[in-house]
Amino acid sequence: xxxxxxxxxxxxxxxxxxxxxxxxxxxxxxxxxxxxxxxxxxxxxxxxxxxxxxxxxxxxxxxxxxxxxxxxxxxxxxxxxxxxxxxxxxxxxxxxxxxxxxxxxxxxxxxxxxxxxxxxxxxxxxxxxxxxxxxxxxxxxxxxxxxxxxxxxxxxxxxxxxxxxxxxxxxxxxxxxxxxxxxxxxxxxxxxxxxxxxxxxxxxxxxxxxxxxxxxxxxxxxxxxxxxxxxxxxxxxxxxxxxxx
Amino acid sequence: xxxxxxxxxxxxxxxxxxxxxxxxxxxxxxxxxxxxxxxxxxxxxxxxxxxxxxxxxxxxxxxxxxxxxxxxxxxxxxxxxxxxxxxxxxxxxxxxxxxxxxxxxxxxxxxxxxxxxxxxxxxxxxxxxxxxxxxxxxxxxxxxxxxxxxxxxxxxxxxxxxxxxxxxxxxxxxxxxxxxxxxxxxxxxxxxxxxxxxxxxxxxxxxxxxxxxxxxxxxxxxxxxxxxxxxxxxxxxxxxxxxxxxxxxxxxxxxxxxxxxxxxxxxxxxxxxxxxxxxxxxxxxxxxxxxxxxxxxxxxxxxxxxxxxxxxxxxxxxxxxxxxxxxx
Numbered sequence: 132x133x134x135x136x137x138x139x140x141x142x143x144x145x146x147x148x149x150x151x152x153x154x155x156x157x158x159x160x161x162x163x164x165x166x167x168x169x170x171x172x173x174x175x176x177x178x179x180x181x182x183x184x185x186x187x188x189x190x191x192x193x194x195x196x197x198x199x200x201x202x203x204x205x206x207x208x209x210x211x212x213x214x215x216x217x218x219x220x221x222x223x224x225x226x227x228x229x230x231x232x233x234x235x236x237x238x239x240x241x242x243x244x245x246x247x248x249x250x251x252x253x254x255x256x257x258x259x260x261x262x263x264x265x266x267x268x269x270x271x272x273x274x275x276x277x278x279x280x281x282x283x284x285x286x287x288x289x290x291x292x293x294x295x296x297x298x299x300x301x302x303x304x305x306x307x308x309x310x311x312x313x314x315x316x317x318x319x320x321x322x323x324x325x326x327x328x329x330x331x332x333x334x335x336x337x338x339x340x341x342x343x344x345x346x347x348x349x350x351x352x353x354x355x356x357x358x359x360x361x362x363x364x365x366x367x368x369x370x371x372x373x374x375x376x
Numbered sequence: 377x378x379x380x381x382x383x384x385x386x387x388x389x390x391x392x393x394x395x396x397x398x399x400x401x402x403x404x405x406x407x408x409x410x411x412x413x414x415x416x417x418x419x420x421x422x423x424x425x426x427x428x429x430x431x432x433x434x435x436x437x438x439x440x441x442x443x444x445x446x447x448x449x450x451x452x453x454x455x456x457x458x459x460x461x462x463x464x465x466x467x468x469x470x471x472x473x474x475x476x477x478x479x480x481x482x483x484x485x486x487x488x489x490x491x492x493x494x495x496x497x498x499x500x501x502x503x504x505x506x507x508x509x510x511x512x513x514x515x516x517x518x519x520x521x522x523x524x525x526x527x528x529x530x531x532x533x534x535x536x537x538x539x540x541x542x543x544x545x546x547x548x549x550x551x552x553x554x555x556x557x558x559x560x561x562x563x564x565x566x567x568x569x570x571x572x573x574x575x576x577x578x579x580x581x582x583x584x585x586x587x588x589x590x591x592x593x594x595x596x597x598x599x600x601x602x603x604x605x606x607x608x609x610x611x612x613x614x615x616x617x618x619x620x621x622x623x624x625x626x627x628x629x630x631x632x633x634x635x636x637x638x639x640x641x642x643x644x645x646x647x648x649x650x651x652x653x654x655x656x657x658x659x660x661x662x663x664x665x666x667x668x669x670x671x672x673x674x675x676x677x678x679x680x681x682x683x684x685x686x687x688x689x690x691x692x693x694x695x696x697x698x699x700x701x702x703x704x
Contacts, residue, residue, distance in 0.1 A: 182580065184576070203579075203584070203586075204576075204579040204580060205579055205582050205583055205584045205585070208579070208580060208581070208582035209582050213580070213582075214580055216577070216580070220574050220576070220577040220580075221573075221574075221577075222569070222570050222573040222574060222577065222578075223573055223574075224569060224572075224573055225566075225569065225570070225573070229566070232566070233566060233567070233570045233578065233581045233583070234581040234582060236563050236566065236567060236581075236582075236583060238582075238583060238584040238587065240564070240591075244563070246563075285577075285580075285581060286580075288581070289581060289582045
């Protein structure tokens with residue numbers, strides 16, 4: 132299997148704080164990778180580096196074999212990476228389907244475009260995440276779980292090959308976590324690769340194929356979920372084994 | 377929600393905003409000239425110019441959320457460019473007002489460059505400073521004119537007749553409105569609104585936000601420059617006092633906010649309202665500024681969506697209610 136995304140000795144500091152240090156790992160095409168670590172381990176910073184929100188101080192990010200470090204976000208998205216935000220960030224003045232439609236708009240001003248096709252694709256995205264009945268609602272009218280689904284729909288609207296989920300389960304009930312997991316589990320079947328960030332491994336165990344653990348910005352462990360959970364270093368990082376199960 | 381539905385509503389396949397424009401055109405071109413006194417016509421010429429200025433502010437600040445406090449910068453660039461070209465190169469005013477708009481669009485590009493790095497209050501400050509600097513620079517201009525402090529006199533007019541100028545200004549205003557409504561309803565407008573709501577999320581949706589922001593500045597600058605150029609030829613004078621004054625920037629904001637930001641038609645209503653109040657309250661001296669300011673505060677407080685937007689929503693609600701009543 133060929134890696135779709137490779138992080139190569141990535142480093143990023145904010146002032147004196149080294150948020151990501153010498154981080155290297157790769158994501159295989161078609162897998163679901165868990166990217167975990169205690170709070171403040173640098174997970175979201177790593178996401179922001181991949182998405183071009185920050186420029187890395189050192190190191191490279193290779194996506195589909197191309198070095199994308201330092202690229203602006205929109206180019207990275209158009210090359211095939213999409214993300215969901217940790218805290219849902221909908222366009223508050225647009226209806227649910229319009230929110231998704233934004234993801235389908237092309238940057239070229241005078242490109243020939245088929246508005247009906249874009250609309251249809253957006254509606255399909257809403258349907259896939261279970262928002263079919265809410266397409267005409269404003270995001271403010273959605274419950275928390277609905278907003279999380281909308282985040283997923285917006286990400287899928289960009290037709291990504293790789294989807295980065297930033298804590299998709301935060302604040303969800305057990306039943307809702309199950310529904311969200313089901314949604315994520317379907318993505319590899321469509322040829323999409325998935326990376327999920329979470330600080331809690333429990334919910335991820337049955338969902339992910341592989342896990343990368345980081346701590347203080349450095350890689351601590353990597354491997355199958357069961358093996359990683361037994362790793363003493365990982366247990367140490369999580370309050371001497373208290374946070375894992 | 378009502379607003380959204382209102383915008384999507386079509387009659388005979390034509391969106392509501394265009395019907396508003398058609399209605400406005402009929403009233404302004406057919407009815408008003410028959411009833412209006414010459415005095416009112418001169419006021420309406422100013423109203424058209426201010427409506428254009430307010431619309432130009434709206435497409436930038438109302439739609440993309442990049443708040444400008446210095447729209448007189450564009451207004452003045454348009455006025456001076458058009459005035460100078462007509463006066464010294466003897467070009468036809470019909471050509472120069474468009475060149476004035478073009479120059480102001482380039483001014484918009486210049487402002488957009490720092491705007492890509494700056495947000496919120498910093499951006500507002502940049503626009504404000506640009507207008508102040510332009511004002512100072514214009515005062516240093518000492519071209520062989522009779523005027524002191526950078527004023528240019530004797531700019532050739534489009535026409536010497538009030539009525540002609542009324543029709544020209546109305547035509548131009550309607551044209552600008554048609555253009556801006558079409559922009560706002562296109563995917564460009566969708567992207568502008570997305571940038572206003574959450575710029576980072578718009579980037580994460582794969583949109584080149586920098587490009588669309590630059591575009592918004594250029595379009596806004598073009599329209600503001602056009603309105604400034606029209607004023608120059610109508611008054612036959614360009615001066616810092618008339619074209620770069622801070623009051624202009626403030627009035628553009630007040631007109632757009634009074635009518636309703638992010639609607640294009642709202643700022644037309646706001647511009648008309650502002651100019652009519654300003655001109656008819658002239659006998660009251662300083663008090664008219666006071667009255668206008670208080671009125672704006674009241675509207676901001678009680679009708680934050682703007683009086684025009686509020687009116688449309690109320691009417692639409694009334695319409696649906698009576699319609700539902702008849703059915704039952």
